[in-house]
Amino acid sequence: MKNTPKKRKSRLVETEDGRLLIKSPMAYVYLLLPMAFLCLFVLFPTVMAGRMAFFQKYNFMKSLGTGFGTNAFEYVLHDKVFWQAAKNTGILMAVALPATVALSLMFALLINAIKRLKGMFQALFFLPYVTSSIAIGAAFQWLFHSEYGYFNWFIGLFGAAPQKWLTDSSCVIWALCIFCIWNGLAYKIVLFLAGLQKIDKEVYKAAKIDGTSPWRTTVKITLPLLAPTTWMVSMMSMIYTAKTYNEVYSLFTSYGGGGSAGPGNNAITLVYYIYYQFYERQKVNYAAAAAIIFLAVILLLTTIQRLVAKKFVQYV
Amino acid sequence: MEITLKNLTKKFDSVTAVDHVSLTIPDGKLTGLLGPSGCGKSTLLYMLSGLTNVTEGSIFFGDKDVTVEAPDKRNIGLVFQNYSLYPHMTVEENIAFPLGNRHGKDRMNARQKHEAACRVAELVQIQDLMNRKPKQLSGGQQQRVAIARALVKQPDVLLLDEPLSNLDARLRMEMRQEVRRIQLESKVTTVFVTHDQEEAMSITDTIVLMKKGVVQQQAPAREIYMNPSNAFVASFLGNPPISFLDAKVAGGQVALDAGQGFSVSGVADGAYSLGIRPEAWVPGHAFHVKVEHVEMRGQDQIVTFKLNGVQVRATLDAEYQANVGETISLDLRTNRCYFFNPETGVRV
Amino acid sequence: MPRIHEKRVIDTKQIVSDIIKYALLTIGALILFFPFLWMLTTSLKTLSEAIATPPVWLPRAPQWVNYAVVWNMKPFMRYIMNTVICCICHVAGVVVFSVLGAYAFSMYSFRFKGFFFTLFMLTMMVPGELLIIQNYITIQKMHLMDTYIAVFLPTLASGFYIYMLREHFMQMPPSLFKSAKVDGTSNWRFLWRVMVPMNRNTIFTIAILSFIGQWNAFLWPELVTRTDATKLVSSGLIAFRSEASSNVQYMMAGSCIVLIPMIVFYAVFNKQIINGVGGGGIKG
Numbered sequence: 001m002k003n004t005p006k007k008r009k010s011r012l013v014e015t016e017d018g019r020l021l022i023k024s025p026m027a028y029v030y031l032l033l034p035m036a037f038l039c040l041f042v043l044f045p046t047v048m049a050g051r052m053a054f055f056q057k058y059n060f061m062k063s064l065g066t067g068f069g070t071n072a073f074e075y076v077l078h079d080k081v082f083w084q085a086a087k088n089t090g091i092l093m094a095v096a097l098p099a100t101v102a103l104s105l106m107f108a109l110l111i112n113a114i115k116r117l118k119g120m121f122q123a124l125f126f127l128p129y130v131t132s133s134i135a136i137g138a139a140f141q142w143l144f145h146s147e148y149g150y151f152n153w154f155i156g157l158f159g160a161a162p163q164k165w166l167t168d169s170s171c172v173i174w175a176l177c178i179f180c181i182w183n184g185l186a187y188k189i190v191l192f193l194a195g196l197q198k199i200d201k202e203v204y205k206a207a208k209i210d211g212t213s214p215w216r217t218t219v220k221i222t223l224p225l226l227a228p229t230t231w232m233v234s235m236m237s238m239i240y241t242a243k244t245y246n247e248v249y250s251l252f253t254s255y256g257g258g259g260s261a262g263p264g265n266n267a268i269t270l271v272y273y274i275y276y277q278f279y280e281r282q283k284v285n286y287a288a289a290a291a292i293i294f295l296a297v298i299l300l301l302t303t304i305q306r307l308v309a310k311k312f313v314q315y316v
Numbered sequence: 317m318e319i320t321l322k323n324l325t326k327k328f329d330s331v332t333a334v335d336h337v338s339l340t341i342p343d344g345k346l347t348g349l350l351g352p353s354g355c356g357k358s359t360l361l362y363m364l365s366g367l368t369n370v371t372e373g374s375i376f377f378g379d380k381d382v383t384v385e386a387p388d389k390r391n392i393g394l395v396f397q398n399y400s401l402y403p404h405m406t407v408e409e410n411i412a413f414p415l416g417n418r419h420g421k422d423r424m425n426a427r428q429k430h431e432a433a434c435r436v437a438e439l440v441q442i443q444d445l446m447n448r449k450p451k452q453l454s455g456g457q458q459q460r461v462a463i464a465r466a467l468v469k470q471p472d473v474l475l476l477d478e479p480l481s482n483l484d485a486r487l488r489m490e491m492r493q494e495v496r497r498i499q500l501e502s503k504v505t506t507v508f509v510t511h512d513q514e515e516a517m518s519i520t521d522t523i524v525l526m527k528k529g530v531v532q533q534q535a536p537a538r539e540i541y542m543n544p545s546n547a548f549v550a551s552f553l554g555n556p557p558i559s560f561l562d563a564k565v566a567g568g569q570v571a572l573d574a575g576q577g578f579s580v581s582g583v584a585d586g587a588y589s590l591g592i593r594p595e596a597w598v599p600g601h602a603f604h605v606k607v608e609h610v611e612m613r614g615q616d617q618i619v620t621f622k623l624n625g626v627q628v629r630a631t632l633d634a635e636y637q638a639n640v641g642e643t644i645s646l647d648l649r650t651n652r653c654y655f656f657n658p659e660t661g662v663r664v
Numbered sequence: 665m666p667r668i669h670e671k672r673v674i675d676t677k678q679i680v681s682d683i684i685k686y687a688l689l690t691i692g693a694l695i696l697f698f699p700f701l702w703m704l705t706t707s708l709k710t711l712s713e714a715i716a717t718p719p720v721w722l723p724r725a726p727q728w729v730n731y732a733v734v735w736n737m738k739p740f741m742r743y744i745m746n747t748v749i750c751c752i753c754h755v756a757g758v759v760v761f762s763v764l765g766a767y768a769f770s771m772y773s774f775r776f777k778g779f780f781f782t783l784f785m786l787t788m789m790v791p792g793e794l795l796i797i798q799n800y801i802t803i804q805k806m807h808l809m810d811t812y813i814a815v816f817l818p819t820l821a822s823g824f825y826i827y828m829l830r831e832h833f834m835q836m837p838p839s840l841f842k843s844a845k846v847d848g849t850s851n852w853r854f855l856w857r858v859m860v861p862m863n864r865n866t867i868f869t870i871a872i873l874s875f876i877g878q879w880n881a882f883l884w885p886e887l888v889t890r891t892d893a894t895k896l897v898s899s900g901l902i903a904f905r906s907e908a909s910s911n912v913q914y915m916m917a918g919s920c921i922v923l924i925p926m927i928v929f930y931a932v933f934n935k936q937i938i939n940g941v942g943g944g945g946i947k948g
Contacts, residue, residue, distance in 0.1 A: 011386070012367065012386070012387070012845065013369075013773050014367065014368055014369070016328075018838055019834075019838040019841075020367060020838055020841050020842050020845065021771060021772060021773035022771055022772050022773065022851055023772075023773045023774070024772060024774070024851070025774065026768075026772070026851065027768040027772035027773075027774040027777070028768075028774065030764040030765065030767060030768040030772075031764070031765060031768050031769075031780060033761060033764070033821070034761040034764065034765045034784075034820075034821040034826065035780070035821075037761070037817075037818075037820050037821035038783070038784065038787050038821045038823065040802065041795065041799055041802070041817070041818035041819075041821075042787040042790055042795060042821075043783075043787065044798065044802075045794070045795040045797065045798030045799050045802070046790050046794060046795065048797075048798040049794050049795075049797055049798060052797065052798075103692075106688075107689070107692050110685050110688055110689050110692075111689065113685055114682070114685050114686065114689070117686075119935075121689050121693060122938060123930075123934045123938070124693045124696070124697060125692070125693065125696060126934070126937070126938055126941075127696075127697070127700070127927070127930065128696065129876075129941070130876050130880075130926050130927070130929070130930045130937065131700075131880070131923050131926055131927070132879070132880045132882070132897070132898055132901070132922055132923065132926065133880065133882075134880075134882050134898045134901050134902060134922070135703075135901060135919035135920075135922045135923050136699055136703075136919075136923075138703075138901070138905065138915055138916070138918075138919045139699040139700075139702060139703045139916065139919060140699060142706070142912050142915070142916075143699065143702065147715075147717070148714070148715035148716075148717060148912075150702065150719055153717060153718060153719055182695075182696065182699075185696065186696075187941065190938055190941050190942045191941070191942060193938075193942060194941075194942030197942075214681065243791055243793070245793060245883070246882075246883075249882070249883070253902070253905075271791065271793045274793050274794070275793060275796070275883070278796065278797050279887070284797055287797055288797060291791075291793065291794040291797075292794075294791065294794070295790070295791065295794060298789070298791065299789070302789070365842075365846055366846075367842050367845065367846070387842075387845050387846045388845060388846065388847065388848030388849075389848075390846075392846060393846070394842070394843055394846040396839040396842070396843060397839075398837060398839055400837055400839035400840045400842075400843050402840070402858055402862070403862065404858075404861040404862055404864075413844075413847065413849075413857075414847035414848065414849075416853075416857075417847055417848040417849045417850065417853065418848075465843075465847075469847070
């Protein structure tokens with residue numbers, strides 16, 4: 001008797017790694033709604049934003065544009081406010097980002113090193129993450145107040161002259177930095193703690209038996225083993241910092257008037273610029289052009305990250 | 317239910333895991349699929365379950381061709397190596413879960429499910445654990461639950477994939493007896509995959525020994541041990557393993573070291589690979605060998621010496637005095653010696 | 665005895681380093697916590713206490729009346745109700761979509777799976793601020809402006825949560841599904857009876873994280889809500905800012921009203937939240 005291979009009716013397929021998959025168009029049904037929502041509220045707006053950016057004038061209620069061209073990009077790239085935003089975002093990335101990563105790493109190491117009250121400190125340090133930045137921003141507005149603010153009182157204790165944190169155009173960016181550092185700590189501390197938890201405890205036992213001092217253990221063992229987490233946190237924070245918007249809005253909206261970011265828009269960031277062009281100035285095409293430039297920069301950053309990560313970071 | 321395989325083949329890309337296997341698995345018996353890892357025994361089992369597709373050939377359950385039948389249409393019970401119990405369900409919910417899959421006229425109410433679950437729980441002796449979660453059970457108990465879950469729907473065939481390999485040595489002895497008892501009581505046709513020859517020999521009715529996707533021999537334990545069909549079968553079964561040495565047969569006489577030898581009948585002249593089971597050796601006078609190593613096992617001892625330049629193992633009674641460096645005298649029981657073709661390994 | 669002596673030396677060292685650690689942590693916690701404490705105490709001060717220099721740390725007599733005043737200035741109860749309703753709808757939608765999406769991507773084999781998956785992952789990269797322009801128009805065209813639906817609709821499907829849950833679904837031992845299949849379990853039953861209960865911690869984490877996200881969201885809700893009937897707490901607080909103007913004690917009382925529900929929520933679920941964020945990996 002000769003056996004010919006029979007056609008399989010089976011709707012199950014086995015993958016190479018031994019998993020069993022269902023071969024069924026039901027998957028499309030499951031994905032239909034999420035897909036529809038993502039298309040309507042993420043993909044479609046992205047494409048539309050790309051389109052808007054190429055018109056000179058755009059009536060967004062009718063989705064009609066006139067004067068196709070790159071005028072909007074030219075405007076944005078020649079706009080002083082845009083470059084102010086780019087500069088501020090750069091300052092945030094150069095100052096607030098390293099500071100917040102270093103501080104959160106330090107606090108995570110400290111929390112990890114203590115035995116009692118670990119949970120309490122962890123809970124306390126994470127609290128800012130769950131709280132509304134609008135409400136906290138209101139508190140910071142008053143803490144930064146030039147006359148009544150506790151911040152000026154505090155630096156006064158060290159003999160520093162009081163500053164007009166939120167109204168002096170050269171100060172606003174530093175006020176923003178401080179708020180961003182404060183606001184960014186919580187989330188990173190938790191990520192670092194999670195990374196520290198993943199380190200094999202046996203390594204520490206071995207170090208202890210060898211009589212390694214706690215400081216040396218931290219520098220020679222913990223930090224190298226934590227490197228993948230540190231890298232991940234830094235890269236994530238980079239993107240997050242580039243997207244800074246909440247902090248600007250909650251710290252400056254009631255000053256300067258008209259929804260601009262601080263006096264003369266001096267605390268503006270790139271994402272705030274998008275919002276500002278769209279909502280305050282009703283220039284959709286400028287907003288879209290800025291958004292596209294921003295998206296390009298983000299993609300570039302992500303790509304560089306990926307390349308660097310491939311080359312230098314070994315995930316354990 | 318009798319299972320018949322015809323030219324069953326499974327290819328993964330270029331690798332042939334199971335190669336034209338044809339065999340019959342007897343109804344109501346416990347069959348052991350035995351072989352080293354990677355021999356295709358698990359693949360064969362999963363083809364029986366329907367979870368792995370067949371490349372070529374066919375599978376019959378009784379008279380029915382189930383080659384392309386979906387797993388749930390085959391009425392089989394399957395027990396995994398890791399038991400794969402549902403951790404969030406109690407023992408009873410785990411056991412009753414397959415019954416909840418029934419629809420239409422087969423649908424069972426809560427009482428029927430409870431009764432069915434209790435019935436199998438009694439069979440595998442876990443009736444006191446019904447309200448526990450799998451985490452609260454020992455490995456052996458989890459194993460019992462897994463078997464109960466496989467048996468609750470009264471399958472025609474029960475498939476067990478290395479069911480004892482996650483247990484410690486003592487529990488394994490106990491559980492293999494349990495598997496045997498459960499199989500005898502439920503009378504279900506059972507296929508049992510293992511790489512442990514002792515496990516296979518101790519409880520199965522028949523053993524299918526595989527190597528590289530090919531069935532080497534199918535026979536009951538005693539038969540496959542006493543009468544191996546090739547060198548691989550002979551070497552795979554037995555602990556300590558059989559020793560092989562090159563031997564020349566001339567005129568019904570086997571010549572070994574230093575003029576020592578023995579006579580055989582029915583073996584043509586020529587060169588052979590001679591397999592000698594360790595228990596073939598008994599204290600005597602014919603062979604004088606120098607002891608190289610003694611390994612005391614309690615009930616017996618493994619004595620190692622050189623013959624024809626090859627290390628040979630012999631199991632001798634523990635009382636026998638054998639010391640390293642001394643020369644001892646032994647006899648050879650030739651019914652435990654096998655001649656194989658030195659190239660093909662086939663028994664002569 | 666020398667051995668005991670040696671042990672004592674080590675202990676002293678240990679104690680000193682512990683004291684330093686706890687001191688640093690306490691200082692850090694105080695700095696991090698200071699705005700909250702200040703907010704709470706200021707909300708109970710009189711105006712002159714609130715703006716006094718040098719600072720008056722604690723009010724002489726707690727001005728509970730500030731809360732009563734604030735409560736009557738804006739319909740905070742309404743805002744909180746609105747926010748709770750939107751949060752519940754948002755969470756329900758996110759959970760259902762994530763479960764279905766993750767199941768499809770982890771257990772099914774279908775045409776263009778890789779393409780769809782990449783598409784879902786790409787949506788995580790697009791900054792939300794880019795989307796507000798067109799989404800605003802879309803919502804207006806759907807005549808949903810100033811409704812609850814407008815608030816939570818655009819963020820119901822999340823590539824991130826689908827990805828997170830899929831990772832957990834993929835980690836389930838394959839033999840579970842195999843044995844369920846041998847027993848004739850339908851795919852639908854397997855999802856709800858095995859996958860979902862076994863991953864309930866992850867699903868709960870998704871629920872909590874999306875709840876926090878919706879509660880604190882303000883840019884989008886601020887754009888699409890116009891009236892007090894639909895405004896969320898964040899938008900309500902923004903509107904309240906101008907009314908409270910320089911009455912800092914009222915401003916802080918208002919902020920406290922908005923923060924307290926979330927802090928209570930955090931107090932209850934903090935373990936879950938911290939584990940979820942720590943284990944969930946990426947989210948910026």
